[in-house]
Amino acid sequence: MTHDDRSAAKPADTELDRELHSALExxxxxxxxxxxxxxxxxxxxxQSDVVRKQLAPIPWMLGVWGVAWLVGFLLLWSAAPQSxxxxxxxxxxxxxxxxxxxxxxxxxxxxxxIRIGRGVQGNSSFAGAVYGISWALCGTAFGMVGxxxxxxxxxxxxxxxxxxxxxxLMAGTLYLAGAALWHQKSQLVLxxxxxxxxxxxxxxxxxxxxxxxxxxxxxTMLFMAVLAAVRLRRTV
Amino acid sequence: MDELDPVIHASARLRITASLAxxxxxxxxxxxxxxxxxxxxxxxxxxxxxxxxDAGYVEVTKAHQGRSPVTYLNLTTRGRGAFEEYTTAxxxxxxxxx
Numbered sequence: 001m002t003h004d005d006r007s008a009a010k011p012a013d014t015e016l017d018r019e020l021h022s023a024l025e026x027x028x029x030x031x032x033x034x035x036x037x038x039x040x041x042x043x044x045x046x047q048s049d050v051v052r053k054q055l056a057p058i059p060w061m062l063g064v065w066g067v068a069w070l071v072g073f074l075l076l077w078s079a080a081p082q083s084x085x086x087x088x089x090x091x092x093x094x095x096x097x098x099x100x101x102x103x104x105x106x107x108x109x110x111x112x113x114i115r116i117g118r119g120v121q122g123n124s125s126f127a128g129a130v131y132g133i134s135w136a137l138c139g140t141a142f143g144m145v146g147x148x149x150x151x152x153x154x155x156x157x158x159x160x161x162x163x164x165x166x167x168x169l170m171a172g173t174l175y176l177a178g179a180a181l182w183h184q185k186s187q188l189v190l191x192x193x194x195x196x197x198x199x200x201x202x203x204x205x206x207x208x209x210x211x212x213x214x215x216x217x218x219x220t221m222l223f224m225a226v227l228a229a230v231r232l233r234r235t236v
Numbered sequence: 237m238d239e240l241d242p243v244i245h246a247s248a249r250l251r252i253t254a255s256l257a258x259x260x261x262x263x264x265x266x267x268x269x270x271x272x273x274x275x276x277x278x279x280x281x282x283x284x285x286x287x288x289x290d291a292g293y294v295e296v297t298k299a300h301q302g303r304s305p306v307t308y309l310n311l312t313t314r315g316r317g318a319f320e321e322y323t324t325a326x327x328x329x330x331x332x333x334x
Binding site for chain 2: 040042050053121122
């Protein structure tokens with residue numbers, strides 16, 4: 001049991017509580033001096049503050065994924081001999097780098113996701129948990145299809161088109177679900193752009209598809225991260 | 237000012253009610269998190285919560301997370317209604333169309 005819970009459960013019978021009572025009476029006397037404008041402003045400010053604090057991890061989540069996509073797919077693109085990248089990275093380094101970036105983004109967004117709306121229990125927590133698990137389930141499902149295709153003769157060249165696209169289509173679909181769940185137009189826009197990224201990038205062929213993934217997918221996420229941060233700051 | 241609900245018309249309780257009103261119906265907020273959001277002392281918060289609970293505006297639920305008990309709070313239908321009436325009354329006082 002935390003100290004807070006003990007305080008909540010205990011009746012106001014201590015000296016400290018009596019002191020608080022007298023302090024509160026003073027507080028309430030002061031309130032009578034507050035005008036309706038001030039009380040209404042208090043409501044607006046308080047509600048904005050709660051929303052801002054509860055949603056604070058969102059720009060970070062988008063930012064972490066934006067960096068992982070931008071740098072990760074640029075690494076994959078740079079590693080391909082056909083790319084005209086100024087910096088050439090070896091294949092294994094690019095692969096490991098990509099894996100580390102995506103792994104770090106998964107870890108960071110799991111921690112940040114748990115922090116969004118923390119302390120809330122009820123209908124929303126169920127929706128949030130299902131949404132969080134959906135990323136892992138869908139990621140595994142899309143990955144399994146790729147592995148099955150490889151086992152059935154899909155070439156390495158085609159796999160380099162399939163996996164990035166599947167990743168973008170999965171993320172796009174889940175952002176659309178997020179937009180529907182939390183009524184967020186920014187997630188709707190991001191979801192649509194990721195669906196476009198996933199479906200259009202294979203037409204460019206390898207390795208340019210990775211450049212499209214980095215710039216259009218990663219770039220949009222970073223833009224949305226900045227937008228979310230600015231919007232949250234404005235709600236203060 | 238006579239028509240303003242005295243239970244909510246105190247800045248601390250108004251802030252608590254306004255914060256809980258941001259949650260959709262069916263959601264509850266843990267006491268420690270509410271305390272963080274309001275930056276109030278536990279004693280101060282629990283005293284005001286008791287007044288809101290006595291008025292039937294706030295529901296207090298004791299739950300367990302593993303072995304540790306957690307107190308969750310939510311506005312009752314009556315509390316949500318009282319908050320909406322209060323803000324409507326304020327807007328009317330200000331000459332708004334609410």
